[in-house]
Amino acid sequence: MDIQYVDTYELTRAGHEIRGQAPIDQFERLIEDLPDQTDTMVSWTIKGEMDSFGQRFLHVHVVAAPLLECQRCLKPLEWAVDSQNRLQVVNSEAALNVDDGTDADPDDAIERILGSQRLDVLALVEDEIILSLPYVPKHDVCPSLPEPLEEEPESDAVRPSPFAVLDQLKKN
Ligand SMILES: [Zn+2]
Incomplete structure (x- = not known):
């Protein structure tokens, strides 16, 4: 069975669910700026839904374990991705950017994708992973820092020296 492409119209009308998995090194856009990956697998579930208004949705669940580079110690960091998202499937480019009148938090706005008889599943999964990365x-x-961080000489800077305190007492 070809897992690479899916017909979003068929999937949503029938309410079908597809599952698949692929080695992480197939996701070239994802890993191009990441450190060398171990050979983990990416797995996903995509379930179609059509509600009573005829609106189509995809429920996308992606599990992956990409290696990122820790920005503190620069060592690899395995990042567990377990992302669930609901995407609305629309029929036209114009409908992708329609303002649905909810100007609430943009994070709450539902993401839309363009329906297709040949939706690229790997690209969709890859987008979901990329969006979920910190x-x-x-x-x-951190497992180990290259150099212990230098102690900040903050005690001297912040606290007045005992002599300054004495001076103050004498003046009073
Ligand atoms: Zn680190």
Whole structure:
């Protein structure tokens, strides 16, 4: 079975679900700026839905474990992606950018994709992973820092010296 392309109209009308997986190194756009990947798999589920108004949706669930570069210690950091998203399938380019009148938080606005009889599943999955990556990835606790960070000489700068305190007392 060809997992690369899917007919969004068929999938949403029938309410079908497709599953697939592929090695992470097939996602070239995702990994081009990332460190060398271990050979983890990316897996996904895409379920079609059509509501009673005839609106079409895809429920996309992607699980992946890309290696990112920690921006603190510059060592690889495995980032667990477990992303669920609901996309509205629209029929025209114009409908992609329609303002649906909810000017609430843009994060709440539903994402739209253009319906297709040959939707590129890997590209869709790849977009979902890319969107879920942190802007500045960091270990919670870095395994090792190249150099211990220099102690800030903050005690001297912040606290007045004992002598300054004595001076102050004498003046009073
Ligand atoms: Zn780190």
